[in-house]
Amino acid sequence: MGIESMGLRESKKHETRKLISDHATRLFMEQGFEQTTIAEIATAARVAKKTVTNYFARKEDLALDHHEAFTASLARAVADRAAGESALAALRREFVAAVEQCDPVAGFAGPEFARMIADSPTLTARLRELHDLREEALAAALADDAPATAPVIAPRAAAALLAAAHRLLFQRIQELTLAGEPNDRIAAAVAPEATYVFDLLGTGLGEDLPAAKA
Amino acid sequence: MGIESMGLRESKKHETRKLISDHATRLFMEQGFEQTTIAEIATAARVAKKTVTNYFARKEDLALDHHEAFTASLARAVADRAAGESALAALRREFVAAVEQCDPVAGFAGPEFARMIADSPTLTARLRELHDLREEALAAALADDAPATAPVIAPRAAAALLAAAHRLLFQRIQELTLAGEPNDRIAAAVAPEATYVFDLLGTGLGEDLPAAKA
């Protein structure tokens, strides 16, 4: 159902929310997250400070709002995969595709956005939490498909490793973004690294990888 | 060098820090982390509130103070391993040993302590950060041993997977502690799960593990 199908009250709520969020994002980019106060955002959006905190329970939510797509991405890829495809193959395919189209879900954000997160301990912590939620959702999806004979830890173990791979590559993309690399060069650099990481996930660390001590 | 070898000033600083930390820990256990205020801790320790925040920059540090041993544990196990032993083998051995002796570094804490963390979003976030720092330290240690021919992502990839395994098993121990299990039963339950997880790390997820979709 779209905006047209809701009443005036509900539609105004969406407007107000977007109004606040837009001003917040702009100020965060201009001044940084920690340097911007909620009172400042309220003034810019011409609403009461309490209205801001009514819509967004925590300040972090003003910057990292629509995380639903992010936290659900891995679980969805697993749940939606074709019959016979392994979870690893599905997640690998998903990541490669996301890199090709520079999907924000994979870590592609503007340099300003990446800078905003990197400069803020609060946002960095929140992002860590989102990675965790993503892993939990993945574990639940894997548990749905797990054979009854598998140990109970199996889906969580697979989720931990798969989510760790995605998180590492996400951070790598962020890192290159912060270094000023354009998206196409980032994609070119990360693609072979993704191949390496997912191959590693498939075949294991082995007994002497990355290296036995000389 | 021990306490006896330092001057009066330094020795009093240690006393004051321990005094504050002890009162804080006691109050956290009695009332919960979020329910205890810094002012309350200061009053209990008979010092100024500012003295508390001088010693402990953040409230979380009052509960999770000596994290050095934790964040360095994986990197140290890798750096100290015998010649010829793989990083995976060393970390596996390290974890098994930690479980056998119910080491807090592996996740063994009293039920009250586990409850304190689980009930506090602040402490949970801080613990997440400590897991992250531990992974970073491990990546640095692995990078020291990595052959020059390996891709730059290799040590970070191995660290991400190895740290994810340790984090998962840590959480599992916490979870069983919260469920009221005694340490010996936790160790008995986690040992085979550790075997499973580290085997998985060694051999990889494969192409149809944990399961291809039916």
Added chain:
DNA sequence: GCGAATCTTACACTCGTTGCAAATTTAGCC
């Protein structure tokens, strides 16, 4: 002792967050 360095303290302040009740706006109905 005595000056210098350091630690402790009190005070004031900013900011995120919450609770509450009044004022405003919208919804549903006559």
Added chain:
DNA sequence: GGCTAAATTTGCAACGAGTGTAAGATTCGC
């Protein structure tokens, strides 16, 4: 259109974490 009920916005007050500052107290090196 007008009226009541519900929801939203607002202002105000308060709490708690964290910071800066300057004065007082303690310790150090000589």
